[in-house]
Amino acid sequence: MSDLRTIYVGMAGCGTVGCAVGDLLIRDHDALLARTGLDIRLVRAVVRDLGRSRAPHVPDELLTDDLSRLTGDDVDIVVEVIGGTSVAKGVVLAAIAAGKDVVTANKALLALHGPEIYAAARAAGVCVAFEASCAAGLPVIGAIQRGMVANRINAIEGILNGTCNYILSEMLEAGKCFADALADAQRLGYAEADPTLDIDGTDTAHKLAILATLAFGTYVEFAGIAVEGIERISLTDLLAGRELGLTCKLLAVGWMIDGVLLLRVRPVFLADTHPMAGVNGADNAVSLYGHAAGHVMLTGPGAGGASTASGIVSDVVEVALGNARRTFGQLPLFEPKMVKSATVVPPAAPDCGFYARFTVHDRPTALPKITAAFGEAGIKLVKVRSFDGDPPTATDGEHIVLLTNPASESKMPAVLKRIDGCVELTDAPICIPVLEPFERRS
Amino acid sequence: MSDLRTIYVGMAGCGTVGCAVGDLLIRDHDALLARTGLDIRLVRAVVRDLGRSRAPHVPDELLTDDLSRLTGDDVDIVVEVIGGTSVAKGVVLAAIAAGKDVVTANKALLALHGPEIYAAARAAGVCVAFEASCAAGLPVIGAIQRGMVANRINAIEGILNGTCNYILSEMLEAGKCFADALADAQRLGYAEADPTLDIDGTDTAHKLAILATLAFGTYVEFAGIAVEGIERISLTDLLAGRELGLTCKLLAVGWMIDGVLLLRVRPVFLADTHPMAGVNGADNAVSLYGHAAGHVMLTGPGAGGASTASGIVSDVVEVALGNARRTFGQLPLFEPKMVKSATVVPPAAPDCGFYARFTVHDRPTALPKITAAFGEAGIKLVKVRSFDGDPPTATDGEHIVLLTNPASESKMPAVLKRIDGCVELTDAPICIPVLEPFERRS
Structure with a gap:
């Protein structure tokens, strides 16, 4: 660092998040100085195409298309806001090689190439800070790294994708189908032009890999996380769930159970009394279950330029103070020799209740066969509803909806297969787990 | 610090919190070492009376009654868990004078003597860390200090006293009167033997003073906070509120409105859809409204030995890493020259709705007079209920309950006085503000 009090920041990328970072660093420069005693100056923003660049909040004279201008002596900290994993990886490694501390919000990059990047940073004596990569x-x-560092974390759970949470909330609130709610999310800027990684759970799993690695002190392979997206969630299920006092969320879970780490991303139903059931719109939520602190939950905006910039600039301040280097260098996270072995076992979930919906031709005939199939598998039913457009549904057909007592997930495929063999279903059955808060589970 | 990797901790006090700190530092020593790379050793615990001391989790050979043994060369960090403001202040100032960093959870001490203590620490080149003092x-x-440091904080709101929140939750859930719920809280260890400072809002105001000082970057005098406790909240009001979709919480608020800082602790009603309405039992909640990060809320256990120890040990780690000294030394908080002037204006609250209850002799006669008094003051009524033991109430008498549209609080005393003049009231009227979430207020 050239000077503890004056910090020169170079930025790679200048899209929505980059502009918001520029806005915070430039417009709030004096307020930041007053709060932190640090004179933090944005000196450069590298963009792909100067001709096409429109970067509100970042003066033209700071823009360049020359990536090498991030690694000179006039830059202390490199902020990477390009996104993606190809160009960004090269930029981050080049910055580290040039002895720069790096701040990034790039969850895909860290989930897929974290160990390589962290090792390079350790070798170079610099740090990588990434508060804004998750939520x-x-x-x-x-x-996780500071406030709850004294805790053995037993579980983390999170609503980590603002787009999915917005879609699920908006469908129910406005009675919209999935496609219309997604179009809204894109119009409002929550979803990317290509929202595939949001919708299919990949983005949530990237974040879970990062959080679980920190929380459980073991390197979590992104590929080891079982992922299911919200593509199959229909308004019919959201409405039927509401009748049963349940709200659907795309939930990331990391549970340490008897020394086994279970990691999973999937849509679940939560009882209306569950602390995360009321987290709506583009908000995120993260629950941390510590052995001393207990259940700590953070909620709030988990996407958007200003919110992401808030996280990035907080990292810039911690890096500028020297704190981030000490934390990164001292805490043995990501150090292979300190990594505990962990087993990632997606299918071995603890027992939980299940919501199931069957679309049938003929309810009176189908109902006894369906309930019998559950009974024969030893799964008790708590509630059974059948309806035909009442409560209002977004799909045609006659529906049988049921809620089971806690049961082993491993039994479900056989039950569904048995029902498929003896009932004429007009659509694939839907089966969604109903999760209790972690501390209330057996 | 004698050695970056081995840190010697001396503790002043060894009650509930001290024992929990001892438990974390001793029993989890190796886990902490694995997570932080720091060999943190509790070397001493000073107690008042060795004869009377029973300190589970802290070996007898660490106990002493000699306070001077905290300031020797064999102690790096002094953890103060005595509580109160007399002995604790002397211990903290002596530790600072001896060049020790101090970790404390003592909100009363910091709210009342913060500036003196911070100035002494700055002069000595050490730091004071106090994560566990609030929630x-x-x-x-x-x-506030790190994650949202890039933000101008516009408001903080909090449920900051576990005892009060437990009492309010338990009264409603179990249909208990105030005295019985308080006795339960004492039996469960949430409330002190003398719970006065919890119940009357003082403890909450201590925490608000600390949080507001940090959040708004201005020294907040404890004496400038308007405080009202929960002594007057009856089961009747909690039940009548529930009928109206409202939940009662003892809320601390710090609002920056047009450059004026409004600080207040009082019981309020929150709509069931308010994000803090579902925070029950001994849990705490803190909302931070940042100009970039938006509304960020933290919820979880805000009291108890293990939870407090979690916060204290996280401070010990940050102090041991050297981060706490940098943050304390660099951030201009508490530096008189950086303090902005702030005006604390308790009575000038923004308009809000009000819940009011009148206990009367004769409802048919009283009702028109009461509604007329509000009408003449230009305050519209949203709902009016009158009942006589139905819904079940804990007090005798006939009740008229009403809910107003948003109105200026300054109008209320005159209305209540007018009603007192023309209606025979058998008890003092109850008037409780109904608060919207900060971002939804005009």
């Missing part, structure tokens, strides 16, 4: 401006990384 | 193990101080 944007919610300080969840700080909560 | 115990919830990392709210870290969220």
Whole structure:
């Protein structure tokens, strides 16, 4: 660092998040100085195509298309906001090689190439800070690395994708189908032009890999996480769930159970009394279950330029103070020799209740066969509803909806297969787990 | 610090919190070493009376009654868990004078003597860390000082006293009167033997003073906070509120409105859809409204030995890493020259709705007079209920309950006085504000 009090920041990328970072660093420069005693100056923003660049909040004279201008002596900290994993990886490794500390919000990059990047940073004596990579401006990384560092974390759970949460909330609130709610999310800027990684759970799993690695002190392979997206969630299920007092969320879970780490991303139903059931719109939520602190939950905006910039600039301040280097260098996270072995076992979930919906031709005939199939598998039913457009549904057909007592998930495929063999189903059955808060589970 | 990797901790006090700190530092020593790379050793615990001391989790050979043994060369960090403001202040200032960093959870001490203590620490080149002083193990101080440091904070709101929140929850859930719920809280260890400072709002105001000082970057005098406790909240009001979709919480608020800082602790009603309405039992919640991060909320246990110890040990780690000294030394918080002037204006609250209850002799006669008094003051009524033991109430008498549209609080005393003049009231009228979430207020 050239000077503890004056910090020169170079930025790679200047899209929505980059512009928001520029806005915070430039417009709020004096307020930041007053709060932190640090004179933090954005000196450069590298963009792909100067001709096409429109970067509100970042003066033209700071823009360049020359990536090499991030690694000179006039830059202390490199902020990477390009996104993606190809160009960004090269930029981050080049910055590290040039002795720069790096701040990034790039969850895909860290989930897929974290160990290589962290090792390079350790070797170079610099740090990588990434508070904004998970849940944007919610300080969840700080909560794990600092505030709850005295805890053995038994579980983390999270609503980590604002687009999915917006879609699920908006479908139910406005009675919209999935496609219309997705179009809204894109129009409002929550979803990318290509929202595949949001919708299919990949983005959530990237974040879970990062959080679980920190929380459980073991390197979590992204590929080891079982992932299911929200593509199959229909308004019919959201409405039927509401009748049963249940709300659907795309939930990331990391549970340490008897020394086995279970990692999973999938849509689940939560009882209306569950602490995350009321987290709506583009908000995120993260629950951390510590052995001393208990159940700590953070909620708030988990996406968007300003919120992400808030997380990025907080990292810039921690790097500028020298704190981030000490934390990164001292805490043995990511150090292979300190990594505990962990087994990632997706299918071995603890027992839980299940919501199931069957679309049938003929309810009176189908109902006894369906309930019998569950009974024969030893799974008790708590509630059974059948309806035909009442409560209002978004799909045609006659529906049988049921809720089971806690049961082993391993039994479900056989039950569904048996029902498929003896009932004429007009659509694939839907089966969604109903999760209790972690501390209330057996 | 004698050695970056081995840190010697001396503790002043060894009650509930001290024993929990001892438990974390001793029993989890190796786990902490694995997570932090720091060999943190509790070397001493000073107690008042060795003869009377029973300190589970802290070996007898660490106990001493000699306070001077905290300031020797064999102690790096002094953890103060005595509580109160007399002995504790002397211990903290002596530790600072001896060049020790101090970790404390003592909100009364910091709210009343913060500037003196911070100035002494700055002069000695050491730091004071106090994450556990507000909301115990919830990392709210870290969220303000680090995670949201890039934000101008527009408001903070909090449920900051576990005893009060437990009492209000338990009264409603179990249909208990105030005295019985308080006795339960004492039996469960949430409330002190003398719970006065909890119940009357003082403890909450201590925490608000600390949080507001950090959040708004201005020294907040404890004496400038308007405080009202929960002594007057009856089961009748909790039940009548529930009928109206409202939940009662003892809320601390710090609002920056047009450059004026409004600070207040009082019982309020929150709509069931308010994000804090579902925070029950001994849990705490803190909302931070940042100009970039938006509304960030932390919830979880805000009291108890283990949770407080979690916050204290996280501070010990940050102090041991050297981060706490940098943050304390560099951030201009508490530096008189950096303090902005702030006006604390308790009575000038923004308009809000009000819940009011009148206990009367004769409902048919009283009702028109009461509604007329509000009408003449230009305050519209949203709902009016009158009942006589139905819904079940804990007090005798006939009740008229009403809910107003948003109105200026300054109008209320005159209305209540007018009603007192023309209606025979058998008890003092109850008037409780109904608060919207900060971002939804005009």
